[in-house]
Amino acid sequence: MDLENTFKTGRWCKAIEVKDFVTLNITPYTGDHKFLEGPTARTSKLWDICKDALKEERQNNGLRDVDVNVVSGLTAFEAGYIDKESEVIVGLQTDKLLKRAMKPYGGYNVVKKALSEHGLEPNPIIHESFSKYTKTHNDGVFDAYTDEIRKFRSLGFLTGLPDNYARGRIIGDYRRVALYGINRLIEGKKEDLQKITGPMTDATIRLREEVSEQLRALSDMIEMGKIYGLDLSRPAQNGQEAVQWTYMAYLAAVKEQDGAAMSLGSVSSFLDIFIEKDIQDGKITESEAQEYIDQFVMKLRMVRHLRMEAYDQIFAGDPTWVTESIGGLLIDGRSKVTKTSFRFLNTLYNLGPSPEPNITILWSKNLPKGFKDYCAKVSIETSSIQYENDDLMRTSSNCDDYGIACCVSMQELGKHIQFFGARTNLAKTLLLAINSGRCENTGTQMVDGIPFIEEEYLDYAKIIDNFKIAMKEVARVYNEAMNIIHYMHDKYYYEKAQMALIDTNPKINIAYGIAGLSIVADSLSAIKHAKVKPIRDENGLTVDFQIEGDFPKYGNDDDRVDHIARDVVEHFNLELEKLPVYKNAMPTMSVLTITSNVVYGKKTGATPDGRAKGVAFAPGANPMHGRDTHGVIASLNSVAKIDYKDSKDGISNTLSVVPKSLGATPEMRIENLVRTLDGYFGCNAQHLNVNVLDRDTLLHAMEHPEDHPQLTIRVSGYAVNFVRLTREQQQEVLTRSFHETM
Amino acid sequence: MSPTENKLIVHSIESFGTHDGPGIRLVVFLQGCNLQCKYCQNADTIALKGGASTEIESLIKRAINMKTYFGDDGGVTVSGGEPMLQSKALIPFFETLKTEGIHTNIDTNGLIRTPEAKHLISELADLVMFDVKATTEEGFKSITGAKGLGRLLENIQLREQSKKPYWLRYVLVPDYTDSDESLSWLIETFSGNKYLEKFEILPYHKLGIYKWESLGMDYQFKEVEENTPEQIERAFEMLKPHFKDVIVK
Numbered sequence: 001m002d003l004e005n006t007f008k009t010g011r012w013c014k015a016i017e018v019k020d021f022v023t024l025n026i027t028p029y030t031g032d033h034k035f036l037e038g039p040t041a042r043t044s045k046l047w048d049i050c051k052d053a054l055k056e057e058r059q060n061n062g063l064r065d066v067d068v069n070v071v072s073g074l075t076a077f078e079a080g081y082i083d084k085e086s087e088v089i090v091g092l093q094t095d096k097l098l099k100r101a102m103k104p105y106g107g108y109n110v111v112k113k114a115l116s117e118h119g120l121e122p123n124p125i126i127h128e129s130f131s132k133y134t135k136t137h138n139d140g141v142f143d144a145y146t147d148e149i150r151k152f153r154s155l156g157f158l159t160g161l162p163d164n165y166a167r168g169r170i171i172g173d174y175r176r177v178a179l180y181g182i183n184r185l186i187e188g189k190k191e192d193l194q195k196i197t198g199p200m201t202d203a204t205i206r207l208r209e210e211v212s213e214q215l216r217a218l219s220d221m222i223e224m225g226k227i228y229g230l231d232l233s234r235p236a237q238n239g240q241e242a243v244q245w246t247y248m249a250y251l252a253a254v255k256e257q258d259g260a261a262m263s264l265g266s267v268s269s270f271l272d273i274f275i276e277k278d279i280q281d282g283k284i285t286e287s288e289a290q291e292y293i294d295q296f297v298m299k300l301r302m303v304r305h306l307r308m309e310a311y312d313q314i315f316a317g318d319p320t321w322v323t324e325s326i327g328g329l330l331i332d333g334r335s336k337v338t339k340t341s342f343r344f345l346n347t348l349y350n351l352g353p354s355p356e357p358n359i360t361i362l363w364s365k366n367l368p369k370g371f372k373d374y375c376a377k378v379s380i381e382t383s384s385i386q387y388e389n390d391d392l393m394r395t396s397s398n399c400d401d402y403g404i405a406c407c408v409s410m411q412e413l414g415k416h417i418q419f420f421g422a423r424t425n426l427a428k429t430l431l432l433a434i435n436s437g438r439c440e441n442t443g444t445q446m447v448d449g450i451p452f453i454e455e456e457y458l459d460y461a462k463i464i465d466n467f468k469i470a471m472k473e474v475a476r477v478y479n480e481a482m483n484i485i486h487y488m489h490d491k492y493y494y495e496k497a498q499m500a501l502i503d504t505n506p507k508i509n510i511a512y513g514i515a516g517l518s519i520v521a522d523s524l525s526a527i528k529h530a531k532v533k534p535i536r537d538e539n540g541l542t543v544d545f546q547i548e549g550d551f552p553k554y555g556n557d558d559d560r561v562d563h564i565a566r567d568v569v570e571h572f573n574l575e576l577e578k579l580p581v582y583k584n585a586m587p588t589m590s591v592l593t594i595t596s597n598v599v600y601g602k603k604t605g606a607t608p609d610g611r612a613k614g615v616a617f618a619p620g621a622n623p624m625h626g627r628d629t630h631g632v633i634a635s636l637n638s639v640a641k642i643d644y645k646d647s648k649d650g651i652s653n654t655l656s657v658v659p660k661s662l663g664a665t666p667e668m669r670i671e672n673l674v675r676t677l678d679g680y681f682g683c684n685a686q687h688l689n690v691n692v693l694d695r696d697t698l699l700h701a702m703e704h705p706e707d708h709p710q711l712t713i714r715v716s717g718y719a720v721n722f723v724r725l726t727r728e729q730q731q732e733v734l735t736r737s738f739h740e741t742m
Numbered sequence: 743m744s745p746t747e748n749k750l751i752v753h754s755i756e757s758f759g760t761h762d763g764p765g766i767r768l769v770v771f772l773q774g775c776n777l778q779c780k781y782c783q784n785a786d787t788i789a790l791k792g793g794a795s796t797e798i799e800s801l802i803k804r805a806i807n808m809k810t811y812f813g814d815d816g817g818v819t820v821s822g823g824e825p826m827l828q829s830k831a832l833i834p835f836f837e838t839l840k841t842e843g844i845h846t847n848i849d850t851n852g853l854i855r856t857p858e859a860k861h862l863i864s865e866l867a868d869l870v871m872f873d874v875k876a877t878t879e880e881g882f883k884s885i886t887g888a889k890g891l892g893r894l895l896e897n898i899q900l901r902e903q904s905k906k907p908y909w910l911r912y913v914l915v916p917d918y919t920d921s922d923e924s925l926s927w928l929i930e931t932f933s934g935n936k937y938l939e940k941f942e943i944l945p946y947h948k949l950g951i952y953k954w955e956s957l958g959m960d961y962q963f964k965e966v967e968e969n970t971p972e973q974i975e976r977a978f979e980m981l982k983p984h985f986k987d988v989i990v991k
């Protein structure tokens with residue numbers, strides 16, 4: 001099949017422009033889900049094997065197997081299969097199902113630690129190489145870190161920075177391999193390389209080196225395909241190959257890298273074009289089409305990285321963030337929903353609920369009703385999907401071909417990357433303002449120039465002034481750390497396979513983040529609307545706060561406090577925007593915590609909102625547990641007031657409701673969830689996780705994890721197997737506001 | 743505190759009401775009730791004291807902020823307690839909601855017959871949901887502590903005559919309201935009503951007992967068992983053929 005004679009031609013034939021191909025050839029689907037098929041016998045057989053392997057993994061402390069003799073890479077392992085005969089989509093990261101591999105370039109110590117936690121050691125030759133001769137990203141960062149950055153990091157002002165693990169967040173345009181074949185991609189990159197000429201500045205030299213690396217990765221990808229008997233040098237010829245080729249491209253990325261989040265992008269409607277053609281030609285049945293997607297998704301569910309236990313505190317449940325974005329509209333107003341969009345969601349029935357791939361619905365009020373209803377049904381029945389506001393993101397960036405990196409971050413596919421930056425603890429930053437710039441736990445001087453507060457009761461105007469000084473300084477240190485991290489990551493652990501599938505000089509945004517927003521908002525509200533008296537120890541550090549009177553709390557659709565939250569986000573973002581960024585990346589910010597809200601809480605003393613020392617933060621931009629007393633929509637509306645323009649990397653919100661609160665009948669529940677999503681996004685909100693669960697189910701799963709191996713719950717921006725969370729994190733999920741009113 | 747023209751005495755607010763009228767609703771629970779039903783689920787709303795005096799304007803702002811969620815049929819429901827006790831202040835509230843294009847609904851026991859209450863029933867409210875507590879005056883008294891069936895029927899009649907939609911809600915209390923005679927009376931009395939859009943059967947449950955206990959009050963229906971599925975099914979099957987839309991909540 002010659003693709004140019006098969007499909008509508010356009011710019012995509014002359015240049016690498018997958019989006020143009022999709023726009024010209026997509027077949028939007030407006031019907032309902034009734035056409036979907038169940039799993040084939042082969043798929044069920046494979047999934048049974050996977051389920052056994054997953055059980056073994058759980059029983060074996062989260063690690064089924066690991067190769068201590070090989071440094072992972074595109075061609076490092078022989079072919080691996082689940083059950084070769086039953087597989088229509090092949091390829092594993094290593095030569096065995098759920099066997100993990102070492103990727104030491106992010107940080108060798110982390111690999112060693114992860115192994116030693118399981119009583120293992122790396123092969124001595126590898127050990128010698130990485131301890132004597134090979135420098136890693138982690139080594140580089142710590143060579144450059146200042147004492148000040150170390151201090152902010154170790155005391156918990158900056159947490160989860162990707163300085164000892166891979167940064168992730170880059171989305172290769174994996175579709176390119178299917179549409180063009182690798183030979184054509186090599187040609188393109190060679191042309192690019194020729195055009196990168198002098199004067200030989202830092203940037204030019206670096207870019208030449210990077211493109212050369214990418215070329216090497218592309219050749220390796222061809223070799224990797226050969227291991228599985230696939231000729232990736234040419235374009236895919238049919239639906240099965242399109243899925244297979246796309247998966248191989250993704251597989252190359254996860255063989256080379258172990259980034260925190262390695263999203264897939266938005267492949268479903270691209271693949272649909274090939275699948276639809278096969279169906280039109282009578283070559284395959286619906287059942288076969290579903291089989292491709294089921295098996296593809298199964299493979300994505302089996303992606304693993306080697307992690308140490310400490311990593312689990314910030315990213316609990318062993319997530320990989322294979323985020324696949326589905327739906328949305330084209331700029332011309334047509335829907336991007338295809339039958340394959342439905343087929344992806346249908347995997348949650350054919351294979352059961354699962355956190356991965358992290359299925360993300362790009363919601364528009366103009367999506368077809370059949371699709372909206374199906375999404376709501378899937379949410380209610382599996383709690384496995386999340387939603388992001390396509391109308392907001394598409395129009396504000398004039399882009400209709402994007403994926404979500406990790407949880408909430410928009411990225412134009414193949415044209416745009418981001419530098420991940422974890423987050424800063426804004427609640428601790430506020431405490432600096434009340435403790436003359438000292439850490440509330442240790443008394444360490446963090447920020448100079450903040451006067452000591454003498455008054456018995458906190459004065460709002462003074463605290464705001466001090467808080468601004470603190471934010472400015474924290475932003476400065478944060479920015480310095482980020483620049484060092486990304487400089488070193490490029491140098492020692494450059495994502496050559498992914499970058500080979502992205503334009504040579506992409507747009508870059510640097511993704512800062514904040515945690516503790518609801519605590520800051522409530523604290524400032526308490527100071528402003530009630531009387532707050534700090535209780536100090538002998539060193540003058542706050543140990544507690546006495547609050548007299550009531551105050552408006554974030555999460556109740558009350559502007560008096562919601563605008564404080566909004567303004568803090570705006571202000572901190574403005575501080576960050578002032579600072580110079582490595583590679584001239586554009587500064588952006590998110591309000592997102594992943595599961596680090598628990599560990600952040602531990603590191604933060606008592607706060608003026610009445611929160612005791614050590615208590616977990618609310619996740620993302622969520623209101624604090626139990627303080628949103630006016631029901632779901634008031635709570636959503638408070639979050640919706642945070643302006644997306646101030647937090648372009650995303651604003652995460654998690655909604656947990658019991659089924660009955662959505663309505664009396666299954667139909668009403670679907671209808672009301674659709675309305676809730678339309679309503680929330682109609683207020684220009686950006687992101688929503690939806691959990692529809694009974695608290696009793698979670699309690700039962702805590703006591704009997706073996707009965708709930710696939711119980712999935714959405715946390716800040718991703719989903720996890722509930723039974724794989726630590727007990728502490730499970731407790732945190734349980735104390736979170738479950739809206740139960742009927 | 744007593745209600746004034748621009749304030750309502752509010753017990754609590756539920757912004758995600760999915761069980762008190764059509765669609766997603768802002769439900770404003772008002773403080774105070776003229777009855778004292780033995781099974782009241784919101785015992786803490788009965789007392790005429792307490793509640794928070796709330797500017798109507800702030801409630802309207804809440805409702806406006808919820809417009810994107812309302813879709814074609816959502817809106818505002820006032821419930822309680824007995825909202826008609828504050829009918830005077832409800833009039834400007836509903837009038838403003840109307841100009842904002844927001845659907846209004848009253849969840850009432852239907853006993854109050856002040857001119858303002860009548861105006862709300864016959865004119866202003868887009869929907870009225872009447873609680874039918876019992877089918878005889880004696881039954882009514884044994885559940886609510888007072889007689890009132892006659893006034894309720896007059897108000898329902900007023901709504902019917904004004905040709906505006908309304909719903910009836912009927913709590914199915916075993917041995918109190920679920921006899922064949924009671925159900926037949928409902929059919930005889932209401933099945934001919936043209937503007938009765940929906941008949942909701944509310945199974946009896948005891949979820950609100952804790953509120954009585956926390957108020958230090960005695961829950962007098964302790965011995966009454968919750969309905970069996972068969973009892974609910976029987977009532978549903980009996981009523982279903984006679985009304986446009988019968989649902990069990």
Ligand code: SF4
Nearest residue numbers: 775777778779782823
């Ligand atoms: S009328 Fe309603 S609020 Fe009043 S006592 Fe009876 S059940 Fe409770």
